Amino acid sequence: MKKLAKSPWMLHYDASSCNGCDIEVLACTTPKYDIERFGIINTGDPFQADILLITGGVNAQCESVVKQLYEQMPNPKVVVAVGICACTGGVFKDCYNIKGGIDTVIPVDVYVPGCAARPQAIIDGVVKALEILEEKRKNYDKNADDGKGEN
Amino acid sequence: MEYANTIEPITLEQFMPQVIRFKMDNWRVAQLCAVRLPDGYELSYSFVKGYDMRTLRLTVATEESVPSITQVYPGAFLQENEAVELFGVKIESIQGDYHDKLYRIARPTPFKEKG
Amino acid sequence: MAKRSIVPFGPQHPVLPEPVHLDLVLEDEVVVEAVPSIGFVHRGLEKLVETKDFKEYVYIAERVCGICSFGHGLGYCQTLEQIMNLEVPPRARYLRTIWMEMSRIHSHLLWLGLLADAMGFESLFMESWKLREKILDMFDATTGGRVIFSVNCIGGVLKDMDETMLKNIVDTCNEMEKELKPIADAFLREYTTESRLRGLGVLPADQAVLAGAVGPMLRASGVAYDARKLGYAAYGDLDLEPITSSDGDSYARCEVRIKEISQSFDLIRQAAAKIPAGPIAVPVKGFPKGEYFTRIEQPRGEAIYYVKANGTKFIERFRLRTPTTSNIPPMLNMLKDCQLADVPLLILTIDPCISCTER
Numbered sequence: 126m127k128k129l130a131k132s133p134w135m136l137h138y139d140a141s142s143c144n145g146c147d148i149e150v151l152a153c154t155t156p157k158y159d160i161e162r163f164g165i166i167n168t169g170d171p172f173q174a175d176i177l178l179i180t181g182g183v184n185a186q187c188e189s190v191v192k193q194l195y196e197q198m199p200n201p202k203v204v205v206a207v208g209i210c211a212c213t214g215g216v217f218k219d220c221y222n223i224k225g226g227i228d229t230v231i232p233v234d235v236y237v238p239g240c241a242a243r244p245q246a247i248i249d250g251v252v253k254a255l256e257i258l259e260e261k262r263k264n265y266d267k268n269a270d271d272g273k274g275e276n
Numbered sequence: 277m278e279y280a281n282t283i284e285p286i287t288l289e290q291f292m293p294q295v296i297r298f299k300m301d302n303w304r305v306a307q308l309c310a311v312r313l314p315d316g317y318e319l320s321y322s323f324v325k326g327y328d329m330r331t332l333r334l335t336v337a338t339e340e341s342v343p344s345i346t347q348v349y350p351g352a353f354l355q356e357n358e359a360v361e362l363f364g365v366k367i368e369s370i371q372g373d374y375h376d377k378l379y380r381i382a383r384p385t386p387f388k389e390k391g
Numbered sequence: 392m393a394k395r396s397i398v399p400f401g402p403q404h405p406v407l408p409e410p411v412h413l414d415l416v417l418e419d420e421v422v423v424e425a426v427p428s429i430g431f432v433h434r435g436l437e438k439l440v441e442t443k444d445f446k447e448y449v450y451i452a453e454r455v456c457g458i459c460s461f462g463h464g465l466g467y468c469q470t471l472e473q474i475m476n477l478e479v480p481p482r483a484r485y486l487r488t489i490w491m492e493m494s495r496i497h498s499h500l501l502w503l504g505l506l507a508d509a510m511g512f513e514s515l516f517m518e519s520w521k522l523r524e525k526i527l528d529m530f531d532a533t534t535g536g537r538v539i540f541s542v543n544c545i546g547g548v549l550k551d552m553d554e555t556m557l558k559n560i561v562d563t564c565n566e567m568e569k570e571l572k573p574i575a576d577a578f579l580r581e582y583t584t585e586s587r588l589r590g591l592g593v594l595p596a597d598q599a600v601l602a603g604a605v606g607p608m609l610r611a612s613g614v615a616y617d618a619r620k621l622g623y624a625a626y627g628d629l630d631l632e633p634i635t636s637s638d639g640d641s642y643a644r645c646e647v648r649i650k651e652i653s654q655s656f657d658l659i660r661q662a663a664a665k666i667p668a669g670p671i672a673v674p675v676k677g678f679p680k681g682e683y684f685t686r687i688e689q690p691r692g693e694a695i696y697y698v699k700a701n702g703t704k705f706i707e708r709f710r711l712r713t714p715t716t717s718n719i720p721p722m723l724n725m726l727k728d729c730q731l732a733d734v735p736l737l738i739l740t741i742d743p744c745i746s747c748t749e750r
Contacts, residue, residue, distance in 0.1 A: 139409050141432045144746045145457020145538045147409065148501060152527075155504075155520035169404065185382040187410060187431040190402055216454055219442060220435040221386045222379070241457055241538045279621060281684060304600045307684070307695045307712040322684060322695065327621060331684060351603040351720030354429075355712070379430035379749065386438055 132164035133258060135251070136174035136198065140191050140227065141217075142181025145241030146208035150178050153251075158244040160251060171197040176254055178247070182210040182223040183230050195231045201261035203234045203254040207247055212236045280328040283320070291334055292343055298323045299348050303330075308355035310363045312387055317365050321345065341366035354378075362387045393419045400734060402431050409745040411738075417731060425726040425734075427719060433749040440709040445471065445679060448706070450541055455711065456747040457538050458501065461494045462689045463711070463747075464543035466696040469623060470685040471545050474700055477673055481625070483547035485666040488625040489560065490533075490542065492655040492662070496567075497526045498690035499648045499655075502742045503578065506645065509739050510587050518574050525567055529560055547672025557663045564656045575649045579642075588642040592725040592737045595639055602721035606692020606714050607647045608741055612639035618688035629661045641740045648742075678702050689714055691742050713747035 139147050153160040154167050168174055171194045183191060195204070206227040209215035214225030227233050234257050237250035286294060298305075306329065307322040319334040319342065336342055344367050346353045353372040359365045361378050364385035376384070396417050402410030410431035416424040439451050452467035453460045465487055472479055500523035507515035527537045533552055534540035542549050552560070578584050594604065599612040609616055610633055617633035619626045634650045636643035679700035686695050692714030699708040718741040725737055 139432065139746075141434055142746065143454045143457045143460075143539075144409065144744065145454070145460065148457060148538060152520065152524070155524070156517055157521060157524045181432070182434070184431070184433055186380045186433070187402070190410070190431065216451055217434050217436070219439060221383055221438060222381045222433055222435045240454070241536075243537065281686075283682070283684075299601075302600060304603050306603070306605075306686075306693070306717070307697070307710075309697050309708075309710040309712070311699055311708045311710075320684075320697070324686075324693075327616070327618075329684065329686065349601070349603070351601070351717070354716055354719060377428075379433040381430070381433065381435070386435060 132166070133175040133255060134166050134168045134173050135160075135176040135178055136168060136171055136194065137178045138180075138191065138194055140179055140181040140187050140211070141184040141223065142208060142210055146180040146211070146239075149241050149244055150180065150207060150247060153244045153247050158248060160248055163252065163255065165251065172199065174198050175202055175258060176251065177202065177204045178207055178251070179204060179227050180207045180211050181227075182214045182217045182220075182225055183227060184222045184224065188224065188230055191227070191230050201258060201265045203258045203261065204231060205235045205237060205247075205250050205254050206233045207237045207250065208242045209238050209240045212238055215240060279326075280330060282329075283331045283333050285333045285335070288334065288336065288340075288342070291332065292345075294332060295321070295345050295348050301325065305345065305349040305352050308352060308359060310359040310365050310387075312363060316340070317363060319359070319365065336365075338364075339366065341368050343368055344370040346371040361385070364388045395423065398731065404735070409743070411743065411745050413734075413738075415726075415731065415734065420731050422726050422729050422731060422734065425723050427723065429745065429749055431749070432746045436750045437709050437711065440706040442705070444704050445700070445706050446545055446675065448709070449543060449545065452709075452711075453539055453541055453543070455750055456713075456744055458498050458744060459494070459689050459691065459694075459713075459747055460539045461490050461543070462687060462694065464541070465491060465624070466685055466687045466694055466711070467698070467709070468543050468545050469687065470683050470696045470698045471679055471700075473683045473685065474679045474681045474698060475545075475675065475677070477546050477675065479547055480670045480673060481667045482551075482669045483671045484625045485662050486548050486552065486671065487543070488629070488662045489552075489659055491624065492658045493526055493529060493560075495655045495690045496652050497523055497530075498742075499652050500526070502648060502739075503574070503645075506736075506739055507578075509736050510584060512577075512584065515574065515577050518577075522567060522570055522574065525563055529563055532556065532559070544672060546675050547670070549672070551671050557666065561660055561663050564659050568653065568656050571649075571652060578645055578649060585642065587736070588645055589640060591641040591733060592729065592740060593638070593640045594721055594725055598724060599639070599721055602724055603717045604692075604721040605717045606689070606742075607644055607651065608692065608718050608721065610635045611643040611647045613637040616693075618686045618693040621686060623685075623687060625662055625665075628665060629658055631658065641736065644740045678704055679706070691715060691744055691747075692718065711747075711750060713744065713750075715741070715744045715748040718743070719748070
């Protein structure tokens, strides 16, 4: 388990986005951009995921789903907010049902702006997230050795 | 090529019989739209057959209730629920009534007040 | 009688790129009833017209959905052009048609990929999406955006294409048509995919009309209704016949969509050959007053736009009835009596677009 960052699994969730960023996240996994060259596999199961790629501005109803997905992911984990809505709320900020940004609900490690975020930017964000993941893993291991358990 | 695209005002008494006539005549329900007026609602029901579209326009007071068309067109339940939840239109006996739990928004009937 | 149980499906599910939740009432493995619960993507975009300038709102309309983005911008602009009596220049109408058909190709290829993925045919998913990238590159070259490109404005379009670009698009279409062939064969002639799709989720024509199905879903049941025949943009000048199939099952829906991709290639070629020279937009003067219903054919089916304007710069009401809103009730009919294992595939065959539906 020492080299978690060599083959992290990614989970994607659409928290009230317009779909634009979601199809770009999916496009990242296809031959032209091929995020799998970093050892990343797109999984649908939060219990096996290390990276959460999340899009959209979070509305009242999906808030609890986002929290649940985040809690279900094992430690250490990183969150990448994809698209300007996920960062700040974007054009949807004034909507009555939008909380505005993923970081209003769960902690975010990397912000990828853009409307829609381009695949290159998403890959860049994920690679940055891998460094953070590696850092978190070191701290996590250290704490585990000290017998402190979680984080 | 010109196809019909009309808006026809209709009274509450004539409304259901007309909807049933549309159904007998194989029109499909295309769209249901509510607009907030200062003291009521304007409801538009669009029906399409072939390439023609006819829209029935009901004008009701805020507290006046409207019969549901889901008994005739079951497929309209999503849009009727939407009008109830977002505008607060009183629609009676919807088949598949979500009781304001369709979108589960934080603020009730956001379209009822302007701005 | 077997015992009934309720299985929750979604909102986060491997086959769904978007969140939708269904409560499936099961009797053993068979679905008795499906109760949808939506609202995970509801943002309340229709309300924003009350606080945004009507010209500015084009950008919001395009962000209703990232897949059907161009169409939503087009629908909104066309409605306002009708209200304000604006005559859109012919070149702009042709450019809109070309972009709209490119959007359709991109959307259908995206759907084919997702369908392949839902069947567990991953290489076919990759192939479809690889082909789709070519269209996205063309969007990138013509507009500067890949999925949301804000090229519509009230009264016309914002960007023009020159001769070289048009030729480039036609060449790409010809090339893509060749590459589509093996993918289409894998969907329609491969016995594994065929046996997965044939006879699954049959929707007879009368049921489809009654439940309000639109788009490829309706045409796969044998009803020749395609809102492009209304002749908006440049469709009135082009040769176009709705593509139908009679079976009404998942295979028919797949077949209709694949044939529509070829039809779109053809329409782009026709439009590129006929496109007239001239200006690409007319100036907008004053504020809109009046109301109008517009219908356009989105990749997923007929979409209806309604604008009620009161003569100020803020519009009173904007309403958008998206194809998926209409396609959910027939989907629920289809889900009755199907196997639990078929549920993800059946949901996919309507080509759901949840962020459109909930706005």
